[in-house]
Structure formats: C-alpha cells, structure tokens
Amino acid sequence: MKYEHCIRCTICVENCPVFRVNPDFPGPKQAGPDAQRFRMEREKSVDKWVLLCSQCKRCNMACPCGVEPAEIILRAQQKYGLQHPRTLAHLLFANNYYLSALGSLTAPVANKIAAMKIGKKIFHAMGIATYIPFPKFSFKTMRGKNKRKAKAAKRVALFYGCFINFYRPDIGRKIIRLLESFNVDVVLPPQWCCGLPALGNGNLTIARYFAQKNAASLSNYIDAGYEIIYTCTSCGLCLLHDYPGILEMPQGKKIAENTRDLHEYIIGLIDDGYIEPQFGEVKRKIAYHIPCHLRALGIGYPAAKIMKMIPGLECEIFDDTCCGLNGSYGFKKTNEATAVQLGNRAVSLIKKTKAENIMADCGSCRMQLGGLSGMEALDPAEVICESLGITGEK
Amino acid sequence: MSVTQHDVIIIGAGVAGLTAGAVLAEKGCNVALVAKGEPTACLSTGCIDICSLDHEPLHGIGHLPEEHPYHLVARAVIREAVDRFGKITDEMGLPYVGSLETNRRILAALGTFKNTCLVPSTMAAAPQDEKDDLHIITFSGLKDFYPSYIIARRGNASFSTYEAGADTTMGLAANFERHDFLEKFILWLEKIKIPENKIAFPAVLGLESAARIAQKIESSVGKKIFEIPTIPPSMPGRRLFNVLKDYFRKKGGVIYWSWPVSGVEKAKNIVEAVITPSDGRPQSLNAKAFILASGSFVGGGLHARRDTIVENIFNLPVFVPGKRDDWFDSDYFALNHGIGKAGIIADSSFRPKEAPWENVFVCGGILAHTEVLKNGCGHGLALATGHAAAASCLEYIK
Numbered sequence: 001m002k003y004e005h006c007i008r009c010t011i012c013v014e015n016c017p018v019f020r021v022n023p024d025f026p027g028p029k030q031a032g033p034d035a036q037r038f039r040m041e042r043e044k045s046v047d048k049w050v051l052l053c054s055q056c057k058r059c060n061m062a063c064p065c066g067v068e069p070a071e072i073i074l075r076a077q078q079k080y081g082l083q084h085p086r087t088l089a090h091l092l093f094a095n096n097y098y099l100s101a102l103g104s105l106t107a108p109v110a111n112k113i114a115a116m117k118i119g120k121k122i123f124h125a126m127g128i129a130t131y132i133p134f135p136k137f138s139f140k141t142m143r144g145k146n147k148r149k150a151k152a153a154k155r156v157a158l159f160y161g162c163f164i165n166f167y168r169p170d171i172g173r174k175i176i177r178l179l180e181s182f183n184v185d186v187v188l189p190p191q192w193c194c195g196l197p198a199l200g201n202g203n204l205t206i207a208r209y210f211a212q213k214n215a216a217s218l219s220n221y222i223d224a225g226y227e228i229i230y231t232c233t234s235c236g237l238c239l240l241h242d243y244p245g246i247l248e249m250p251q252g253k254k255i256a257e258n259t260r261d262l263h264e265y266i267i268g269l270i271d272d273g274y275i276e277p278q279f280g281e282v283k284r285k286i287a288y289h290i291p292c293h294l295r296a297l298g299i300g301y302p303a304a305k306i307m308k309m310i311p312g313l314e315c316e317i318f319d320d321t322c323c324g325l326n327g328s329y330g331f332k333k334t335n336e337a338t339a340v341q342l343g344n345r346a347v348s349l350i351k352k353t354k355a356e357n358i359m360a361d362c363g364s365c366r367m368q369l370g371g372l373s374g375m376e377a378l379d380p381a382e383v384i385c386e387s388l389g390i391t392g393e394k
Numbered sequence: 395m396s397v398t399q400h401d402v403i404i405i406g407a408g409v410a411g412l413t414a415g416a417v418l419a420e421k422g423c424n425v426a427l428v429a430k431g432e433p434t435a436c437l438s439t440g441c442i443d444i445c446s447l448d449h450e451p452l453h454g455i456g457h458l459p460e461e462h463p464y465h466l467v468a469r470a471v472i473r474e475a476v477d478r479f480g481k482i483t484d485e486m487g488l489p490y491v492g493s494l495e496t497n498r499r500i501l502a503a504l505g506t507f508k509n510t511c512l513v514p515s516t517m518a519a520a521p522q523d524e525k526d527d528l529h530i531i532t533f534s535g536l537k538d539f540y541p542s543y544i545i546a547r548r549g550n551a552s553f554s555t556y557e558a559g560a561d562t563t564m565g566l567a568a569n570f571e572r573h574d575f576l577e578k579f580i581l582w583l584e585k586i587k588i589p590e591n592k593i594a595f596p597a598v599l600g601l602e603s604a605a606r607i608a609q610k611i612e613s614s615v616g617k618k619i620f621e622i623p624t625i626p627p628s629m630p631g632r633r634l635f636n637v638l639k640d641y642f643r644k645k646g647g648v649i650y651w652s653w654p655v656s657g658v659e660k661a662k663n664i665v666e667a668v669i670t671p672s673d674g675r676p677q678s679l680n681a682k683a684f685i686l687a688s689g690s691f692v693g694g695g696l697h698a699r700r701d702t703i704v705e706n707i708f709n710l711p712v713f714v715p716g717k718r719d720d721w722f723d724s725d726y727f728a729l730n731h732g733i734g735k736a737g738i739i740a741d742s743s744f745r746p747k748e749a750p751w752e753n754v755f756v757c758g759g760i761l762a763h764t765e766v767l768k769n770g771c772g773h774g775l776a777l778a779t780g781h782a783a784a785a786s787c788l789e790y791i792k
Binding site for chain 1: 426430432436437519559561565568571595627628632642643648650652653654677692694
C-alpha cells in the first residue's frame with residue numbers, strides 16, 4: 001500500500017460520488033491514506049464508515065500519485081467485516097450467487113413474491129432497499145450449453161457473470177451468436193460468482209472461495225488454448241485486478257494476461273483483419289453510460305469504438321457520473337439514499353440529451369439507470385447484434 | 395499487444411493537453427488523449443492567469459527573462475489562444491470575462507486580492523478596490539472558508555450563514571444543482587434583507603450550471619453577486635476542466651483514463667507508440683506524433699530524485715536548477731523557489747531540445763523556466779503553448 005505517497009491534493013475527494021451526497025462518509029482521502037496511518041494491524045477495526053465506500057474506484061483513477069485509496073479502503077472493509085458481526089443484508093449479498101441460483105430455480109414463484117407488497121416488506125425487514133424493482137430471475141440460465149466445437153481458428157471461453165446468467169441469459173445467448181457469426185468458437189467454462197459482491201460486503205473468505213473455484217476452471221481453459229472473454233466490466237475488473245491482487249490467486253497473473261473485454265476482443269479481430277463486419281444502420285441516439293469499473297480497467301472505451309462504426313447511430317459518452325448502485329451497494333437500506341441521489345443525477349444528465357436509450361456494459365448500471373429513468377437500458381452487445389441482424393433465437 | 399492507430403496522442407488531460415487536443419481535433423486529426431489521473435487544473439481557481447506581474451499581461455510577458463517559454467509563442471498566437479478559449483467556454487456554457495489588455499482582480503478567501511486575467515462570469519463582479527461594501531454568505535460547517543478574514547481586512551463587510559445540509563464544497567455544489575434547493579435558498583436570501591450592494595459566496599454555486607445559477611440568484615435578489623475561490627476541492631477548477639474535456643470530445647477526441655504511460659516503442663528518432671501497464675497485459679497506442687503535456691511535479695510530469703529531476707516517459711533531458719540546496723528558498727512562502735524553473739527546454743518548434751525525437755512535442759507546465767507561481771502565468775502559458783505545440787505538430791504530420 002502506498003498511502004505515504006498521498007500529497008493531500010484532494011482530487012480523489014472531488015471524484016468521490018459518495019462523498020458528494022453523503023456527509024457521513026469522510027471521503028477517500030480521509031478514509032484511505034489519512035486513516036491508514038492510525039490503523040494498527042493488531043488493533044480492532046473501529047471505522048465503521050469504511051462500509052460507506054462503494055468501491056467505484058474513481059479515487060484510484062483520479063490520483064496523480066498512484067495512492068489507490070480504494071484499495072486501502074477495500075482492505076479496511078475486509079478487516080472490519082471480519083471483526084464485527086455482519087448484518088443480514090451484508091451476508092446475503094456476499095452470497096448473492098447462491099441466492100440468485102435459488103431465485104432462478106424457483107423463478108416463477110420468486111419473481112411473484114419479489115413484486116408483491118409482502119415481498120417488499122420482507123426485503124425491508126432484511127435491510128434491503130426496493131426503490132427500483134428487483135431484477136426478474138430467469139428460469140433458464142446459461143448452463144447446459146457447454147459444447148466444444150474446436151473448428152474455428154479462434155476459441156474463447158465466455159465468463160458471462162451472474163447478472164446475465166440469472167437475470168438476462170437472452171443477452172448471453174446473443175453474445176454467443178455474435179461471436180459465432182465472427183467465426184469464433186465459444187464455450188462456457190464451469191464458473192461461479194467472480195467474488196466481487198463478497199469483497200464489496202467485507203467477506204474476504206467467501207470471495208476467496210469463489211475465486212479459487214473460478215481460477216482453477218479458467219486456468220484449465222487457458223491451458224487448452226482458450227482466451228477468456230468477460231462481458232460485465234465489474235467481473236472483468238475482479239478477474240484482472242483482484243485475482244492477482246487482494247484475492248492472491250496463484251493463477252491470477254495468468255488469468256489476467258489471457259482475459260479480455262468482449263468489445264476489446266472484437267476490436268482486436270477487426271484490427272487483425274480476421275473479420276470485416278458489415279454494420280447495418282441503427283438510427284437512434286444512445287447515451288452511453290460508462291461503468292466506473294470499465295474506466296478503471298484502463299482499456300479505453302472499446303464499445304464506443306464499435307458504436308462509431310455503426311451507421312446512423314449517435315452515441316454520447318457519459319463517464320463523469322456513477323450510477324450509484326455499485327452492485328449490491330445501493331440495495332442495502334443504509335446506502336439507499338446515496339444510491340438514489342447519484343442515480344437521479346446520472347439520469348438527469350442523460351435526459352438532457354434526449355437520448356432514446358441508455359447503454360452500459362454493466363448489468364447493475366443498466367438496472368439502476370433503467371429503473372430510475374423508465375428508459376430502456378441496453379448492453380452494447382445488444383446494439384451490435386441489432387446492427388448485424390443477429391437475434392437471440394436460433 | 396492490442397494496437398490502435400491515431401494521428402496524434404496527447405499525454406496529460408490538463409489545460410495544455412486539452413487545448414492542444416481540441417486544436418488538432420478541429421483540424422480533422424484523429425486525436426487520442428491519455429491520462430494517468432485527473433489534472434491539477436481541478437485544484438486551481440479556474441481563473442486564467444496570463445501574466446500577473448504587470449497591470450497589462452502582455453507587457454508583463456515582455457519583461458519575463460529571455461529563457462521563459464512564453465517567448466517561444468508569437469503574440470498573435472497568444473491572442474488567438476485566448477480568443478479561442480473565450481469562444482469555447484461561451485459555447486460550453488461557462489462564459490469567461492476579461493481581456494488580454496488589462497489584468498483584473500478577484501477577492502481571495504483571506505480578504506486579499508489576486509491578480510488574474512480571465513475569470514469565470516461567476517467571479518466577474520468581484521470588487522476591484524476597497525470601496526464596495528460586501529455581504530458574505532457562508533454555509534454552516536464549511537471548512538476553510540472564514541468570512542471573518544475578509545471582514546478583518548475590509549471594514550465594510552458582514553456575513554450570514556446558511557444551513558445547507560452539506561458542509562463540503564462538493565456537497566454544496568451538488569445541492570445547488572438541485573432546483574428545489576436553489577429555490578429555497580433564494581427565498582432565504584430575500585428574507586434576510588441584505589443592506590450591502592454586493593454579495594459574496596464561496597465558489598460552490600453548482601457544477602455544470604454555475605453560470606446560470608449565479609445569474610438566477612443575481613436577478614432574484616437584485617444585487618451583484620460573485621464567488622470567492624476556495625481551497626480544493628475547487629469547483630471553479632473542476633468546471634473549467636469539465637468544459638475543456640467535453641469540448642475536446644465534442645470535436646471527436648477520444649480520452650483514455652487511468653492510462654499511465656510507462657514506456658514507449660521507438661525506431662531511430664521516431665516514437666511509434668506509448669505503452670501502459672494495464673491489469674493483465676500491456677496496452678499500446680500508435681500515433682504519428684506525440685504531445686507531452688503531463689504537467690510538472692504535482693501533475694506527475696516531473697519527478698524529483700535526491701539530487702536530480704527526471705522525466706519518465708520519453709526520458710527527456712530535464713533542466714535542473716542547480717544543486718538540491720538551490721532548489722528551495724529558505725522562506726517557505728517565497729515565490730522564488732529555484733525548483734520552479736525545472737522542466738523541459740523546448741526549441742521554437744516545441745520539440746524538446748537535446749533529445750533525438752522528431753515527432754515529440756512538449757507544452758504546458760512541464761516546460762522549463764516557467765516559474766508559474768512567481769510570474770502568475772499557469773493556465774495562460776498552458777493555453778498559449780498548447781496552441782503553439784499543436785500547430786507545430788500539425789505541420790509535422792501534414
């Protein structure tokens with residue numbers, strides 16, 4: 001940790017979305033490098049406000065000195081989580097994978113209950129916010145489509161992420177069709193939650209448990225000559241940044257080196273001359289909300305490059321605003337006010353442009369912005385598929 | 395390694411980099427800007443200091459030492475850069491006032507005056523002498539803004555405190571962007587019946603709509619109002635950064651955030667690509683030319699070692715002002731610290747001197763002999779050299 005490199009310029013504070021709306025959070029400078037000086041390894045953690053950090057990583061990106069306040073806070077969150085009794089909401093969201101798996105298995109019933117008054121009451125009693133509708137579980141998930149073809153020159157293993165798997169497998173299937181239309185073989189390796197929700201809820205043990213399972217599985221596929229493709233930028237950041245970092249996976253470096261964003265991969269195919277996609281016209285104005293974690297990946301905005309190739313499409317970039325949901329962060333009652341204020345601000349900026357759709361790479365951003373604005377929020381892959389005339393059905 | 399081809403890549407998202415980028419993008423170049431973090435412009439007052447030494451900025455420039463990089467820029471180019479800046483900020487809804495002929499003053503939080511040239515419209519009404527009587531509005535809990543400092547220096551001032559439900563500049567600015575908050579605030583302002591003829595605020599009147607918000611308050615209470623810059627987080631600095639960035643994007647420029655340049659790919663005396671060590675595998679970006687606008691020490695362009703100063707991206711020769719003992723004046727608050735002279739010496743085409751690179755240009759705070767604090771020339775120099783370096787770069791790639 002490089003907390004001593006901080007020169008107290010407060011650029012991180014200016015960039016902190018939580019600090020902007022929640023006076024209880026002292027901001028990344030104080031919660032990160034400033035407080036770190038007083039955090040003794042053997043002393044019990046007392047700074048409960050570290051849990052107010054949403055881990056959007058904007059402070060890391062803004063810092064001119066490479067301090068990475070979010071990393072310092074992330075570690076403080078893990079320590080706090082370990083030493084204090086966890087709230088029910090924290091425990092549930094850390095295990096979001098199993099919760100969603102259960103919800104998906106019982107989708108017809110679970111969705112009904114979640115939409116009913118009694119469901120909302122149950123959520124509130126558990127400390128879960130319901131200002132936007134809880135996403136609908138999908139009974140069909142991505143599983144069971146694991147056929148290896150190994151004919152094309154390019155082979156990828158898709159890390160689709162929980163959001164697509166449990167809520168929107170239709171997008172996942174579109175992505176598979178899309179890659180197949182580019183003459184790329186797609187397989188779905190055995191996979192679990194990336195571990196980010198557990199980290200975000202201060203549960204390093206569960207995060208490592210998931211990471212170990214994924215790391216072993218993905219590592220096998222890499223050895224077999226597959227590149228790993230992620231579509232959710234938060235899963236991506238976890239695989240690339242946290243697996244070799246805080247989660248200390250021995251295969252972490254290998255996974256990071258062989259894992260790419262879907263759109264980055266497609267740009268690569270075009271750059272190499274492997275494909276020459278003929279994009280059809282999509283006449284629409286789209287507000288492209290850049291997920292904080294896409295920014296943090298440091299790969300630019302690859303989907304924006306593809307959008308520029310689509311005739312008729314007007315795509316305006318919004319990368320100053322955080323949607324406020326941050327995965328499970330905004331679903332906790334304690335963070336609801338923060339999440340709603342941030343989300344409304346992002347929506348008000350988007351609405352000024354008269355865009356017809358919102359687009360975002362991250363499922364939770366889409367859920368938040370779509371829910372608060374009432375506009376349709378799309379995955380960039382959906383727009384690409386529309387342009388190329390690819391539908392989800394075979 | 396993933397590769398993308400651009401005409402020009404600019405390193406650094408400060409005033410110099412964004413200015414150079416906008417000039418090139420307007421001429422139809424395919425420009426990408428890479429930045430490690432956010433620029434120090436966000437920490438600034440948002441005012442454009444051209445040269446604060448003299449009442450007339452251009453006159454002041456004439457008296458700067460001959461090695462000062464201002465002398466590399468023709469007067470006409472300085473004028474053009476300032477005019478263009480005015481047009482851009484007008485277009486983007488953050489109008490600036492002031493002219494290159496005379497400097498003007500803004501009131502600082504200590505009650506002192508600061509000499510500057512162009513100021514955002516929200517500071518236009520700042521008193522130019524001791525005559526105006528002022529009423530200062532502050533917000534309960536706001537740190538580092540104490541009206542008593544100003545009142546102690548001017549007899550004709552008083553203050554009131556508003557309970558805004560936020561106690562940081564960022565939080566207050568976010569509140570002012572909310573319609574209901576603004577309405578309630580204006581009601582309160584009308585109710586307290588201010589006798590003085592001007593009203594001063596810490597610079598927290600909104601983020602993207604600051605000019606509009608200030609206007610609305612002014613017309614509601616029927617008195618001139620103005621903002622006083624705060625210590626960081628500085629809202630006027632952020633507003634300036636936002637409009638320059640949005641304008642660059644509007645003209646087709648692409649920005650790569652969290653993209654610290656760690657090295658370059660080169661062939662003979664040409665730089666072919668810059669590389670960043672992103673998580674996983676390094677990313678690289680190719681271009682025909684590169685503009686280095688990475689700022690000085692705080693911005694991360696220059697690094698001080700124990701006994702020397704280095705530039706890490708292209709390893710350019712750095713002018714080091716003597717031995718370490720000569721870097722600092724014994725008076726901490728003196729503006730004469732030798733280290734202010736450190737930086738890259740550029741030739742008249744804004745290429746770094748004594749470096750082999752044909753297609754590398756430098757501009758902004760990383761230049762040597764600027765002495766920004768002493769001469770009061772930070773953003774002005776960035777505008778002028780950003781403009782000039784872009785012109786030189788354009789000539790090279792055409």
